[in-house]
Amino acid sequence: xKRVLLAALLLASCSKxxxxxxxxxxxxxxxxxxxxxETAAYMTIDNRGSGDDRLISVEAAAPAKAMLHASGSSxxxxxxxxxxxxxxxxxxTAVQLKPGGTHxxxxxxxxxxxxxxxxxxxxxxxxxxxxxxxxxVGAGGR
Amino acid sequence: MQRVRIVLWxxxxxxxAALAFLMLRPAQQTPTQQxxxxxxxxxGPFTLTGSDGKPFxxxxxxxxxxxxxxxxxxxxxxxxxxxxxxxxxxxxxGAGDRPFEILFVTVDPERDGPSEVGKYAELxxxxxxxxxxxxxxxxxxxxxxxxxxQKVPDSNGGYSVDHTSTVLLFDGRGEFSGTxxxxxxxxxxxxxxxxxxx
Numbered sequence: 001x002k003r004v005l006l007a008a009l010l011l012a013s014c015s016k017x018x019x020x021x022x023x024x025x026x027x028x029x030x031x032x033x034x035x036x037x038e039t040a041a042y043m044t045i046d047n048r049g050s051g052d053d054r055l056i057s058v059e060a061a062a063p064a065k066a067m068l069h070a071s072g073s074s075x076x077x078x079x080x081x082x083x084x085x086x087x088x089x090x091x092x093t094a095v096q097l098k099p100g101g102t103h104x105x106x107x108x109x110x111x112x113x114x115x116x117x118x119x120x121x122x123x124x125x126x127x128x129x130x131x132x133x134x135x136x137v138g139a140g141g142r
Numbered sequence: 143m144q145r146v147r148i149v150l151w152x153x154x155x156x157x158x159a160a161l162a163f164l165m166l167r168p169a170q171q172t173p174t175q176q177x178x179x180x181x182x183x184x185x186g187p188f189t190l191t192g193s194d195g196k197p198f199x200x201x202x203x204x205x206x207x208x209x210x211x212x213x214x215x216x217x218x219x220x221x222x223x224x225x226x227x228x229x230x231x232x233x234x235x236g237a238g239d240r241p242f243e244i245l246f247v248t249v250d251p252e253r254d255g256p257s258e259v260g261k262y263a264e265l266x267x268x269x270x271x272x273x274x275x276x277x278x279x280x281x282x283x284x285x286x287x288x289x290x291x292q293k294v295p296d297s298n299g300g301y302s303v304d305h306t307s308t309v310l311l312f313d314g315r316g317e318f319s320g321t322x323x324x325x326x327x328x329x330x331x332x333x334x335x336x337x338x339x340x
Contacts, residue, residue, distance in 0.1 A: 030222055033261040040218040065298065071219045073324050077290060078220040078307035082297050099223035100324055106218075107298060 016091040018050030022128050027121075027135040029106065032113045039113060041066075041104040041121065041135045045087075046094035054126040056086040058104050061120055069105040080105075086126070113137045184310065184318040185210075188283050190247065190275040193260025198273055200316070207242040207338040209322070211309045212289045214250035215262040216300075220307060221246075222265060224324060228309060229268040231331055241339040242311075244270045249291035249305050251280045313338045 027043035047053055060066035068083040087102060089095055097103050104121065113119065117137040124130050192198035209228055213221035228244050235241055246263055248254035251274050254262075259272030275283070284291065291305040309322040311334055319338045322331045 030218065031265060033265055035258060035261055036215060038216055038218040040222075067297070069219070073220070073307040076306055076308050076323065077304055078324070079294075079304045080217070080219060080302050099226075100220060103219050 016051050020047050020051045020053035020127050021049030022047055022053060024133055027133050028138040029119050029135045031115055031137055032109060034112050037109045038107050041106060042097045044094055044096050045089055047089045047091055050091050052091050053089040053128055054086045055089060055123055056126050057124045059122040060106050063110060064106055064108045066104050066106045066121055070102050071100055184288055185312055185316060186286055188286060190273040190279060190283060191256055193256050193272050195256040203243060205314045207314050208245055208312050209242055209309050210245040210247060212247045212249050212305055214248050214303050215254050215258045225266055225270055229266045231335060234332060235335055237339050240269060245273060246270055247273045247283060250303050251275055251277050311338050
């Protein structure tokens with residue numbers, strides 16, 4: 001019995017299973033120029049709930065596609081990779097998607113994005129389900 | 143139960159050993175570190191193609207200091223972040239309108255022609271010179287500046303490019319002066335930019 005309790009305790013300390021409460025703020029994407037079909041979108045996802053969640057995928061309006069990517073630099077080399085396992089959103093933590101780090105890569109854009117344009121994205125969360133957000137396009141100099 | 147406990151302890155021991163291995167093994171060598179390069183040999187005169195499709199020679203910089211960054215236009219995050227930062231630092235330097243030039247050289251000449259690099263450079267609302275060239279020219283300039291790049295297939299059937307993320311700085315005499323890494327703070331970066339613009 002003691003072992004069962006210990007195991008339960010260990011599990012409890014690993015993940016929080018209450019309801020997550022996600023607040024998404026400051027969503028913006030970089031401007032693009034004619035001929036450029038990709039951009040990156042950034043935002044803050046604050047999980048104010050008592051349970052963990054996970055961003056598992058992102059969708060953009062067709063024909064554009066969106067994907068969760070991580071950029072990183074090590075040994076002076078920058079790399080960008082698809083985050084197949086999604087992005088963990090621990091309870092009580094604000095996770096930032098920001099330039100040079102985790103971002104939503106949008107590909108297949110039909111035309112250039114100008115400042116103040118809005119890009120619609122659907123974020124799929126493991127527990128909170130789908131969430132539609134408006135991403136405002138900001139100047140490339142940001 | 144005893145057996146389960148033994149198995150668990152063995153797993154713990156294995157995990158510790160793996161952790162110790164990961165922590166103690168020497169850092170992986172990156173390709174740029176393998177290239178023997180002396181500081182004085184970095185850079186030098188070069189000829190590429192400008193956004194107008196005409197040859198661009200480093201001679202046309204006319205003795206102006208410059209910051210050079212290698213990337214690609216299908217790069218939505220690291221490249222624009224780096225170039226936007228260089229533009230911001232140039233404004234913060236407060237040493238006139240254009241105390242140094244910002245050069246952007248593509249490492250993906252197959253997709254980035256003169257108009258692609260030219261338009262990309264316009265994203266930053268401040269003068270940035272976009273440069274491309276033949277694959278052989280780009281290879282030559284990459285070698286000259288100690289730049290690594292490698293195509294990596296992405297999940298859309300296309301490719302991304304891993305590449306050197308540091309910006310290289312050259313003074314008015316064309317001498318290599320230092321680098322700015324993405325993870326470096328602004329005050330250190332500004333100090334380095336001051337050094338090339340005095």
